[in-house]
Amino acid sequence: MDFTVIAEDVVHRTLRRHVRELVRKHAADQLDERERRGGDGFDEPFHLALGRRGWIVPTWPVDRGGAGLDRLGARILDLELARARIPATTLGITRLVLPAVERHASAAIRDELLAGVALGSVRFCLGYTEPEGGSDLAAARTRAVRDGGEWVISGTKLFTTGAQHCQYCFLLARTDPSRPKRRGLTMFLLPLDAAGVDIQPVRTLSGVRTNIVHLDDVRVPDRYRLGEVNDGWAVLRGPLDAEHSIGPGDDDGLDDASIGVIFLRQLQLALDATAGWASERGPDGTRPADDPVVVHRLGRVAVQLAAALATPGPAGRVRGAEATVAGAAELVDVLGPAGLLDGRAPGALESGRVEWLHRYAQGTTTYLGTVEIFRGIIAQRDLGLPRPVHPAGTATDART
Amino acid sequence: MDFTVIAEDVVHRTLRRHVRELVRKHAADQLDERERRGGDGFDEPFHLALGRRGWIVPTWPVDRGGAGLDRLGARILDLELARARIPATTLGITRLVLPAVERHASAAIRDELLAGVALGSVRFCLGYTEPEGGSDLAAARTRAVRDGGEWVISGTKLFTTGAQHCQYCFLLARTDPSRPKRRGLTMFLLPLDAAGVDIQPVRTLSGVRTNIVHLDDVRVPDRYRLGEVNDGWAVLRGPLDAEHSIGPGDDDGLDDASIGVIFLRQLQLALDATAGWASERGPDGTRPADDPVVVHRLGRVAVQLAAALATPGPAGRVRGAEATVAGAAELVDVLGPAGLLDGRAPGALESGRVEWLHRYAQGTTTYLGTVEIFRGIIAQRDLGLPRPVHPAGTATDART
Amino acid sequence: MDTSELRRQDYTLDGDQVVLRDLFAQFFARECPMDVVRAAEPTGHDPQLWRATAELGAMSMALPAEAGGDGAGIVEVALLAEQLGRRIAPVPLVEHVVASRLLAAGGGDDPIATLLADASRGRTVLGLGLERYDVPQLVSSGAVAGAVVGHRAGAVVVSTGGPQPHAANQAGLPSAWRDLGAEPCVEVPVASTAVLVDRARRELKVLTAAALVGLTEGALALAVSFVQTRRTQGVPLGSLQGVSFPLADVAIGVAGARHLCRRAAWFLDHEPEAEPDLPGIAFAYAAEVATHGVTVALHAHGGLGFAVESDVSRYFLRAKGWTLAAGDPGRDVLAAGEALLAKAARPDREDRRWTSR
Amino acid sequence: MDTSELRRQDYTLDGDQVVLRDLFAQFFARECPMDVVRAAEPTGHDPQLWRATAELGAMSMALPAEAGGDGAGIVEVALLAEQLGRRIAPVPLVEHVVASRLLAAGGGDDPIATLLADASRGRTVLGLGLERYDVPQLVSSGAVAGAVVGHRAGAVVVSTGGPQPHAANQAGLPSAWRDLGAEPCVEVPVASTAVLVDRARRELKVLTAAALVGLTEGALALAVSFVQTRRTQGVPLGSLQGVSFPLADVAIGVAGARHLCRRAAWFLDHEPEAEPDLPGIAFAYAAEVATHGVTVALHAHGGLGFAVESDVSRYFLRAKGWTLAAGDPGRDVLAAGEALLAKAARPDREDRRWTSR
DSSP states (O other): OBOOBOOOOHHHHHHHHHHHHHHHHTTGGGHHHHHHHHOOSOOHHHHHHHHHTTOSSTTSOGGGTSOOOOHHHHHHHHHHHHHTTOOOHHHHHHHHHHHHHHHHSOHHHHHHHHHHHHHTSOOEEEEOOOTTTTTOGGGOOOEEEEETTEEEEEEEEEOOTTGGGOSEEEEEEESOTTSOGGGGEEEEEEETTSTTEEEEEEEBTTSOEEEEEEEEEEEEEGGGEESSTTOHHHHHHHHHHHHTTOSOOOSSSOSOSOTTHHHHHHHHHHHHHHHHHHHSOOTTSOOGGGSHHHHHHHHHHHHHHHHHHHOOHHHHHHHHHHHHHHHHHHHHHHHOGGGGBOTTSTTOSGGGHHHHHHHHHHHHTTTTSOHHHHHHHIIIIISOOOOOOOTTSOOOOOOO | OBOOBOOOOHHHHHHHHHHHHHHHHTTGGGHHHHHHHHOOSOOHHHHHHHHHTTOSSTTSOGGGTSOOOOHHHHHHHHHHHHHTTOOOHHHHHHHHHHHHHHHHBOHHHHHHHHHHHHHTSOOEEEEOOOTTTTTOGGGOOOEEEEETTEEEEEEEEEOOTTGGGOSEEEEEEESOTTSOGGGSEEEEEEETTSTTEEEEEEEBTTSOEEEEEEEEEEEEEGGGEESSTTOHHHHHHHHHHHHTTOSOOOSSSOSOSOTTHHHHHHHHHHHHHHHHHHHSOOTTSOOGGGSHHHHHHHHHHHHHHHHHHHOOHHHHHHHHHHHHHHHHHHHHHHHOGGGGBOTTSTTOSGGGHHHHHHHHHHHHTTTTSOHHHHHHHIIIIISOOOOOOOTTSOOOOOOO | OOTTSOBOOBOOOOHHHHHHHHHHHHHHHHHOOHHHHHHTTTTTOOHHHHHHHHHTTTTTTTSOGGGTOOOOOHHHHHHHHHHHHHTTOSOOHHHHHHHHHHHHTTOSOTTHHHHHHHHHTTSSOEEEEOSOTTSOEEETTTTTOSEEEEEETTEEEEEOOOOOOOOOBTTOOOOEEEOGGGSOEEEEOOSOHHHHHHHHHHHHHHHHHHHHHHHHHHHHHHHHHHHHHOEETTEEGGGSHHHHHHHHHHHHHHHHHHHHHHHHHHHHHHOTTTSTTHHHHHHHHHHHHHHHHHHHHHHHTGGGGGBTTOHHHHHHHHHHHHHHHTOOHHHHHHHHHHHHHHHHTSGGGGGGGGGGO | OOTTSOBOOBOOOOHHHHHHHHHHHHHHHHHOOHHHHHHTTTTTOOHHHHHHHHHTTTTTTTSOGGGTOOOOOHHHHHHHHHHHHHTTOSOOHHHHHHHHHHHHTTOSOTTHHHHHHHHHTTSSOEEEEOSOTTSOEEETTTTTOSEEEEEETTEEEEEOOOOOOOOOBTTOOOOEEEOGGGSOEEEEOOSOHHHHHHHHHHHHHHHHHHHHHHHHHHHHHHHHHHHHHOEETTEEGGGSHHHHHHHHHHHHHHHHHHHHHHHHHHHHHHOTTTSTTHHHHHHHHHHHHHHHHHHHHHHHTGGGGGBTTOHHHHHHHHHHHHHHHTOOHHHHHHHHHHHHHHHHTSGGGGGGGGGGO
């Protein structure tokens, strides 16, 4: 147990200064506002600038394209980027997929890919979900059929956020429909510039763009396969566990309790904004903070936020999302109708931050796995409850 | 749509006066307090007194033991009994079972039984639930085996509330284990004074006694069978639908929205009591009602109470129970630790009414069918969602 | 609500009301498919639908006969509001009807009579601005309302400054900031401003609650239809309790909120002073049910619900905005607590407990 | 909690703490099976368990070395409280430890020193009475506490009136009304009453929160074990999402509340002024989790949970009583709101937003 403020030595202080300078130089502190108006979780100049400094893979050695930072340095970097509210969806996904690429990519492409990732020129998006399957990833129907040294891939993938800025899609495909569903899957790094790849934008409530990717007989050389044929589930597992906040992690207190912190940072900003609003006199001369019921309602959000931030693993994912949804609704109620104005409308409160949060929050219960998936994981893995029994006789294992 | 105060004519006014006189004469307005200290939902002298006036079956003609009341008269009677907080568990269950007895009892016993019910000398308890089955009533294992003109019945029934004061148990038993589970059941009116019946008390959190009834080779003449052999599910259906607040009902506005009103009357009493407490100065000189946060919390309970009272059918059962559970917890918090004192302890608040409600409430989500049963009914019957699919291939129909 | 009181508890619609409800339901189903909703999003108002609604008689039905109306009550308008909500129709009808009824209390002289006649035919949109008169307020139909009915010390007034620039908002409402005090304005001669404004507030709450009931039911219907047709893990998605139970909870909320609205509307029409806190209670509960309901319905669609193209997302976006246009439901919760405490302190309290003596 | 601050976020127990936790867990599992809990119900206190707890060193561990203690912190006592809660042990240890630490601030002179020495060996039960001194207050261990530590204007005092008649209560607490001002009493010489009483309140909240975490986990364990072994509709009861998801929600609450308690305890020990509202937040959340958790756990048992004989009913009965003995969590929610607003109004607010400039 340790919650001390970490003493920074001169190296870390310098690093922090350098990150802030980079942010200022790229006016990256304004990306957040652009993002809320309708962004796509990515800014190429800034991403490449990170790459030039080795900050995409900060703990890798400099000669591999990293910055040779220790874990503390990497934490400082991440906190500074978060503090500056840098949109980091594609950065996060690229980092999530990276270990699977390191471990499973063929020798033919690995070094080039890793170097590209470090530089910022190679980015990954996820190709898991399909129109029919929902959160049952193992039901993937996208077909990959071997044809000599190539695979011919057809199917449709949803929620391939960032695909328009990425070079590869971390793709789950069915290679053997005759085997039990998890044993007939193979992972690929699908080059997104291949013929037959069609990326269609999908706008989400938060303003962020995601995509549908249609694959129509896309020919992919075998060297873009990750891991063994029909062993895709094992390859997928690493990124999936990381995304689900499962796994041992490091014990040095340099990780957040759960990946839910991504949502909760937004809730915190909106709560602080609402508290700021409540502390000032409105046009009618009253101070909302003088009303105990308002104070109590803000206190409720503060308690839920603190609890969610402390909740670990998959539990933290669920609490993070649900605290964000409930908190957003409460803050909107407190602000009243002006709190729902578009940030650019006259009289909008707090630049529309709460209005945006209210829309954004609705994605958090699905994004990176539905809360139902996580409840299933907790019921089975933490509580040891029996798996749901389905008619095929195959009980569903939520620990996926 | 009609919520007018109903004008009472002289007959109804007289009836109301008579009910109040009966309550006063039996000091029945004190039964409530006794009940909360640990009652059993029944007071024999009062029940018999009701019978003498024809008020157990108030709408039956006088010559059949009723009071010949119209539906308005019956409503006045029930409201007066509720206002006086008469414990009426056994009365309610007896009335619930009565239509099935009228319809399905053999000629050999029917008239005697109906006359006894009207007099108050014949009362019924429910024999549905078993130790293993939980709310899956159709899984009943209590066996009834034919032996000439008799049945030999063995098994165990839980939650046979009132059995110690009843003459018959409305019993669900399996008569043919080889048939699909709902088609091998038969209903009986099991005489509780038969040899082999063992009634063991079970105390509940609310202080009210329920029972486990063990049946060990109890011999029951065939005339106590209700309906056809193996057709018990159809016999059970009527009382079950009534209990579940399903069915057309009458459109004269003389019914409560749902059976949940039973719980909600208790919540209302506790809320009124807490409001009364909050309106007075405490020992430290402050008036809780002067604190807006207290007012807001009481307001929340008031809103939930009003909503639950208006919610019809199975939905009303769920809201009634859940509003009672949540409301009790909130009221306890508002009262503070003294609100949890036993009603007889010095300094107890409002005679321990809220303390008692907090315990009582926990039974309401199970009593007369679990809230999960009702959610299933609503999902399938009202929303048309598909039934849960279980491995045996038999989808579960919640509409039972 | 006194559970021992001998009142009818009849929530059913009579024959005429069923006909009316079905008429409104068919009207909005026909005139307001989702593409109409989407097409109106930039401004939040569809003038063609507005005219059709006027032709239906929706704007005059609840006016007194002297004002050319049919003398229908809030009960009937609530049936209309529910069906409007069911299709999230982009017309600011609820505010308009409440404002018209408030104007109608001013009697039959010009210029009020002309304004009212225009309003009852839909030629003018009336907004409602019941917040403080001396500071600019966000009027939910202020971008299309030719006139806004408000009040200042002791007087009901109509500000006729005409539509103001649209204040874009999440809910797709034709909102605008209106500074009523700065607009040209006419005083409406009424007997008691306080009583009428209070009455208008209560009507607004009940009708908004009814619209929210319809809105929530509409979102629920989309979710039910979605999970009925999808499969997961080899079984229908909607057969899983993790999916069906939350939807059942929404249905439970809708059933109760609908009844509560009907009750509140009936009391407004027949015994407005018998349960004065009921409109606020119905509104607070309908708001809670809507907030929860649209979130559950959207989530039931998985990631697809989060797409701007999904129909359910349109319902989600309106739930909060429609609510807040009628006030913060937290205020009504507080008021319900105050009403409870006022009753607790009443001298007749002991009388209601006669059996304990 | 500032998500951008560079603090360690290490919630894990170190080796010594794991040993301690396991020791406490084994102790209560061994010494406090359910029959001990039930046997103690009439008075809410088990003197034999009390003595065993004293022999374990639980009453002296968190006292300073000068007072014969081991100088452990609230972190360690919280580990103890959690395990005590896990078995709903009928000993008023939390109040006793907090009261002892408050006394220990008074230095080493008699009669305080003797009282403290007795308390640290369990020979006297110390109660905590931090409500207003001038009116009788319900002291959660007042029926067994020889002395109760309280405060009046500017002074910490110990009232030594001895145990008072038990006030029977739902939670099975050894509560009694104590009129501290009317009992014989000793003033405790301390530097700052306000600071120490505030500190004691915060300790009480954190330790109560820890006890509630253990209590909720205990109830959850019973429910899990129940639904693991039952079948319904041909499948294991616990395999239905309608059963397993609510239990998962309880587990989610327990995981978060436990971490929040650890964090709050650590800050009390190391930087008490860095996050002063954290004890209240941890308490409010643990109370919410416990209220919800015991209800879900009881309900998972079906009708059997509602029987007095069910073990889970004992957990249910204690959750609220243990909570309220440390105060109304609604007050702490309000305080969290006040702290937030105080921060919002602080001049350094803009500094925290440097990137927006």
